[in-house]
Amino acid sequence: MKFDFDSVIDRKGTNSRKWDNCEEIFGREDILPMWVADMDFKAPEEVISAMRERLEHGIYGYTFRSESYNEAIINWVKKRHGWDIKSEWITFSPGVVPAISIGIQTFTQAGDKVIIQPPIYPPFYSTVRESGRIVIENELSYVDGHYKMDIAKLEEQIKAKDISFTNNTYGLNNKFDEKVKMFLLCNPHNPTGRVWTKEELLDIGKICTENNILIVSDEIHSDIIYSDYKHIPIASLSEELEQCTITCIAPSKTFSLAGLSASAIIIPNEKIRNMFNNTLETWHIGGGNIFGNVGLETAYRYGEEWLEELLVYLEGNRNYLIKYFEERIPKIKPVFSQATYLAWLDCSELGLEGRDLMDFFVNEAKVGVNPGTAFGEKYGHFIRLNIACPRSTLKEGLKRIQSAVN
Numbered sequence: 531m532k533f534d535f536d537s538v539i540d541r542k543g544t545n546s547r548k549w550d551n552c553e554e555i556f557g558r559e560d561i562l563p564m565w566v567a568d569m570d571f572k573a574p575e576e577v578i579s580a581m582r583e584r585l586e587h588g589i590y591g592y593t594f595r596s597e598s599y600n601e602a603i604i605n606w607v608k609k610r611h612g613w614d615i616k617s618e619w620i621t622f623s624p625g626v627v628p629a630i631s632i633g634i635q636t637f638t639q640a641g642d643k644v645i646i647q648p649p650i651y652p653p654f655y656s657t658v659r660e661s662g663r664i665v666i667e668n669e670l671s672y673v674d675g676h677y678k679m680d681i682a683k684l685e686e687q688i689k690a691k692d693i694s695f696t697n698n699t700y701g702l703n704n705k706f707d708e709k710v711k712m713f714l715l716c717n718p719h720n721p722t723g724r725v726w727t728k729e730e731l732l733d734i735g736k737i738c739t740e741n742n743i744l745i746v747s748d749e750i751h752s753d754i755i756y757s758d759y760k761h762i763p764i765a766s767l768s769e770e771l772e773q774c775t776i777t778c779i780a781p782s783k784t785f786s787l788a789g790l791s792a793s794a795i796i797i798p799n800e801k802i803r804n805m806f807n808n809t810l811e812t813w814h815i816g817g818g819n820i821f822g823n824v825g826l827e828t829a830y831r832y833g834e835e836w837l838e839e840l841l842v843y844l845e846g847n848r849n850y851l852i853k854y855f856e857e858r859i860p861k862i863k864p865v866f867s868q869a870t871y872l873a874w875l876d877c878s879e880l881g882l883e884g885r886d887l888m889d890f891f892v893n894e895a896k897v898g899v900n901p902g903t904a905f906g907e908k909y910g911h912f913i914r915l916n917i918a919c920p921r922s923t924l925k926e927g928l929k930r931i932q933s934a935v936n
């Protein structure tokens with residue numbers, strides 16, 4: 531291998547949310563953090579040196595994004611995902627979660643309904659609920675360790691006039707008969723690691739276009755796809771879908787740049803894009819920061835060779851984990867990740883749930899994980915483990931879990 535993913539880099543003392551916050555989050559310092567979705571690898575050298583060069587300049591005044599920045603995004607999306615996008619479609623957000631929030635604030639109103647597919651990355655709940663919108667849960671079906679979309683249920687939920695909902699943050703627990711306004715898609719899906727197929731995406735697309743529903747597609751994990759799977763941007767499937775989709779991508783998960791707060795938001799529909807940009811302008815958050823802009827452009831322009839090796843390494847980690855659980859901790863069943871560096875672990879056979887399961891991982895195994903309940907209240911018997919770390923760290927984490935279980 532040309533690149534080094536084996537070295538263990540000390541992240542403590544860098545204000546790392548994953549490594550420096552353990553006492554506060556888990557109640558103890560001596561855990562191995564395998565939670566928040568960022569990587570324990572250094573970014574590609576090209577990215578570090580481009581930022582170093584900019585750093586050396588010494589003046590960090592207001593900045594803007596040039597045509598070459600957009601060109602790097604266009605080429606990346608075309609080469610990696612086969613989607614032809616135009617420069618004017620590209621806009622910005624200081625992160626994908628902020629983009630989801632901007633979408634919710636701009637295109638829905640308090641009391642409107644937004645569909646999500648649990649188990650799901652927690653901000654899919656919070657961005658909707660905290661802005662006084664109503665979450666509609668189109669739960670994924672889980673059969674024989676495999677997750678699928680429940681399209682029939684989705685259609686029913688979207689067509690229903692009187693949908694029961696779970697949001698009462700703002701006292702909105704009356705019955706509304708407004709229809710669903712927005713669909714928050716996570717492709718590939720966090721935490722299940724599913725790469726949605728063309729058929730699944732077309733099914734959703736058909737329902738959303740027929741019912742005038744705006745799709746916000748979070749494709750932040752779309753570069754971390756394993757052998758035999760292919761990411762399809764939902765908007766790339768037809769012109770009609772392009773016109774009703776906001777696609778969110780970022781180099782943050784892919785290249786270890788999550789702290790740079792830079793993401794690219796692709797909005798082909800001019801009216802929707804203008805409204806989105808108007809919100810960015812109203813909040814004065816459209817400029818981005820110098821290092822985010824340099825980091826994003828350099829990563830997309832020069833990061834591909836590094837990414838190819840990273841994918842081999844991460845797939846090795848995924849395979850190692852699956853075999854480890856099969857052979858040594860059969861009571862815990864990992865869901866097979868087709869994408870993402872997140873492992874979704876079914877711990878039903880341990881006979882522990884919710885707080886007790888977390889207590890087991892934190893205080894017995896001493897491994898910092900995300901509780902399943904963060905992804906939906908029904909998932910108390912799951913936990914999520916981040917495997918974007920050197921193999922030796924992964925081995926240590928699994929060894930700790932094994933001794934606790936056995």
Ligand SMILES: Cc1ncc(COP(=O)(O)O)c(C=O)c1O
Pocket residue numbers: 567624625626627628651716720748750751780782788793
């Ligand atoms: C599906 C998904 N979307 C968004 C994010 C975070 O995006 P950002 O840091 O750009 O707001 C994450 C991070 O874990 C994620 O898993």
